[in-house]
Amino acid sequence: MKRAVVHDWFTVNAGAEKCIASFINNWNDADVFSLIDFLSDQDRDEILNGKRVTTSFIQKLPYVKSRYRSYLPLFPLAIEKFDLSNYDIILSSSHCVAKGIINTNKQLHICYMHTPVRYAWDLRNQYLEDSGLNKGFKGFLARFFLNRIRNWDLKTKDRVDHYIANSNYVAERIKKIYGKSSKVIYPPVNVGNFKLQSEKDDFYLAASRLVSYKKIDLIVESFAMTGKKLIVIGDGPDMKKIKSKASSNIIIMGYQEDKILIDHMRRAKAFVFAAKEDFGIIPVEAQACGTPVICLSEGGTKETVLDGITGVHFHNQNKKDILEAIDNFEKKINDFNPFEIRKHALKFRTERFEKEIKQYIEEKYKDFKKNL
Template sequence: MKIAIVHDWLTTNAGAEKVLREFLDIYPNADIFSLVDFLDDKDREDVLNGRKVTTSFIQNLPFAKNKFRNYLGLFPLAIEQFDLSEYDLILSSSHAVAKGVLTHSEQVHISYVHTPIRYAWDLYFRYLEDNNLQKGFKATILKYILHKIRIWDYTTANRVDYYISNSNYIAKRIAKIYNKSATTIYPPVDIDKFKLCINKEDFYLTASRLVPYKKIDLIVEAFAKSNKKLVVIGDGTQMEYIKSKATSNIEILGYQEDSVLLDYMQRAKAFIFAGVEDFGITPVEAMACGTPVIALNQGGLRESIESGINGIFFEEQSVESIKEAINRFESISFKPSIIRDSIVKFGRDRFKKEIEEFIRIVF
């Protein structure tokens, strides 16, 4: 049996790449296809374990290494140029265009969907607002490109034979956008790597890419109005903006190696997250360390957080709502061992078992 695994792009080792790594553990002889592959050596070894990737023509376009997203309008064309006609099973890991590869009637295409294209659907208006692209020539061009991508994304829904969603939240989005049903298999969390730590210190932690939809700026603003200590780990386009809002009780560390992030996760009083997540692997990793999570009551995190057991929710993406949740959190007692026990069901072995069982049934 010949198997092809299709991934949107390989530029960083994030949640989607953790899923890809498990796919490759299950099918070590599968061939890998991706729009671009710019992983550094460390991430390449962790995700791909030395395997070769077939990339699209976007890989060789000018400035693609740092600006490949500027070729967004070419993504549908590029993904359709992969000739997968000799493969029996196509397994795509998709948060953008990977699900749109061309297949024929003798093949089975299973797509693990992290989310339908965020900036073309649910986050369309927020994406334009956050990037100041509501008016002007550049905005008009981008709106047209996203309009065409929405049409392409919807019309390619039938290219997938079976959908897997990474949360029930995403399953609802798949049903809404594609009118397709999906089976939820939660993504893998490396429970063994994120060890339980009983002794917590007097600081809060948030860790994320510093981009508008993650709302790290709101967390920083909330702590700027208190004397509580906050540590921020991550880098991104909003780094300077977020630094400008920080006060002396807020430490912004930028990008850190996994070992440093793990250390802070284990010692933190709580992990704070203000974005709407498809599933939210990083908060679950924090809970694996026995660290409670304070999170927005929306998205996939409602499927991993049990209020009062392993964390609490706030209701709005606002500074006041975050401040209220922090004050409420400090009146609740959490047990790190119970927090960890509540999320062991999201481990890597469980993910592999459920994926293998799903494929065995449908293929």
């Protein structure tokens, strides 16, 4: 049996790449395809066990390493150029165009979907604004190409035999956008790297890439009104704006190595997370440290953080709701049991993911072979 794994792009070792690492751990003989591949040697070893990736023509375009998203209009064409006709099973890992890989009715295509194309659907306006493409002739062209990608995304929905969603939230969006049902299998979280610490220090922690949809600026503004100590770890294009909003009780540490991030995550009295994520790995990592999470009750964190048990939910992305959630947490702080919080996080461990994904694919392939 020949297997192919298709991933949108390899540029960093993030949440989607952790899924690829598990796929390769299950099927080390699989060949890997992607639009581009700029992994470091260390990341290649961790994600792909040293495997080389077959890339598209986009790999050779000018300035692609630093500006690959500028070639978004070419992504559908590039993904369709791959010839996977010799493979029995195609497993795509898609948050952009990987699900649109061309296959035949003699091949089983299962898509692990992190999200439908963000740029074409729910984050379209934010993408245009953040890219400076929301006005004028450039804005007109950008909307034209995003409309084409949206149409292509809908046209290619039936190339997938079975969808797997990384959360119930994503499953709902798959149903709404594509009209397709999906199996929910939560992504892997390497909780073994995060050790329990029951004694906490007197500070709150926020950590992520500093981009607009993560809402770190909103967290900083909220804590500036409380006087409570907040530490922010992460870097990104919003760094200057976030620093300008920080008061004396807020420390912006910028990018830090994993060991420093984990140390702060273990010691924090609570982890604060205001983004609406498809799943959101870092709140699960915080819980693996026995640290409660104060988070938005939408998206993946609605499922991964248990309100009143492993954290506190707030319902809207505004300062009023965040301040109320902090106040509620402070009142109930002694009710949170670090051991129970970690126990909940262990449900998302990598071994669970690999077992579930392998079992699901083997079952579907067995059924597929019967019907050939």
